[in-house]
Amino acid sequence: MRRSGIALVSIIGVALSGCVQTRQFADVQFTPPQGDYRLLVMRPDVAVNALTTGGMAQPRADWTEQARENIIQALRTEQAGRGGKVLILSKRNELPGIGADEVADLERLNYAVAQSIALHKYSGAALPTKFGKGLDYTLGEDAVSFGRRTGYDYALFVHAEDNIASTGRTALQVIGVAGCFVGFCAPSGGSNQFAYASLVDLRTGEVVWFNVLATGSQLPGVTFGDIRKPEGADQMVERLLGRMKPGREVREAMEKH
Numbered sequence: 001m002r003r004s005g006i007a008l009v010s011i012i013g014v015a016l017s018g019c020v021q022t023r024q025f026a027d028v029q030f031t032p033p034q035g036d037y038r039l040l041v042m043r044p045d046v047a048v049n050a051l052t053t054g055g056m057a058q059p060r061a062d063w064t065e066q067a068r069e070n071i072i073q074a075l076r077t078e079q080a081g082r083g084g085k086v087l088i089l090s091k092r093n094e095l096p097g098i099g100a101d102e103v104a105d106l107e108r109l110n111y112a113v114a115q116s117i118a119l120h121k122y123s124g125a126a127l128p129t130k131f132g133k134g135l136d137y138t139l140g141e142d143a144v145s146f147g148r149r150t151g152y153d154y155a156l157f158v159h160a161e162d163n164i165a166s167t168g169r170t171a172l173q174v175i176g177v178a179g180c181f182v183g184f185c186a187p188s189g190g191s192n193q194f195a196y197a198s199l200v201d202l203r204t205g206e207v208v209w210f211n212v213l214a215t216g217s218q219l220p221g222v223t224f225g226d227i228r229k230p231e232g233a234d235q236m237v238e239r240l241l242g243r244m245k246p247g248r249e250v251r252e253a254m255e256k257h
Helices: 002-015 061-080 100-122 141-150 167-182 230-241 248-256
Strands: 018-026 038-041 045-051 057-059 085-088 154-165 192-201 206-217
Touching: 018 100, 018 230, 038 061, 045 061, 061 085, 061 154, 061 230, 100 141, 100 154, 100 192, 100 206, 141 154, 154 230, 192 230, 206 230
Parallel strands: 038 085, 038 154, 045 154
Antiparallel strands: 018 206, 045 057, 154 192, 192 206
């Protein structure tokens, strides 16, 4: 009986498992902004979907807009404690002398670079030419020109995707977990979240810091931070930005002293 009990606990543990993971990369000489810096926080790129019974992600515009508002407010609160001069964009047409199309172009450029970072730094498909270099990605002259025209030193990009399990999907999870008690354990994927923050030095165009957040659970009803709610957005922003680490060479120099 003892052996059966251990096996049952192990199976249930897998079915009910959930995790929150973050991992930062930075330019080897990166130091988190401090003092009299100027930071532009770009309009957060947000998508909140309903996860159907069959596992399809259906976009919800109302949830997305609510989540974006919550994230913007969370960013305002988080950045207020850091110092510097910060502007957080809630719309693309809020920069004097800069058109909404230009802002959107920079966002699309960053998205393409960020997808490459996520692929080659986080998925195991590392590029041999970038081994040991920390972050070695750039938005190029477009970002430098943007920084020169706006007067900002840095641009911070935030991307968040949240998939919320529907009632039917949650019911399927319950059935899957219940099956563990009778020897057939087939839990379905539940609510999950993927987000990243990308800091670009507008004086050089380089991506100097990047952090990914991924959460997921097989436990029915557990979301690890629902960004449709202010407290969930606060939690996500804190996980992404609350512990920004210096680059490797900076850390090594600090340890020597």
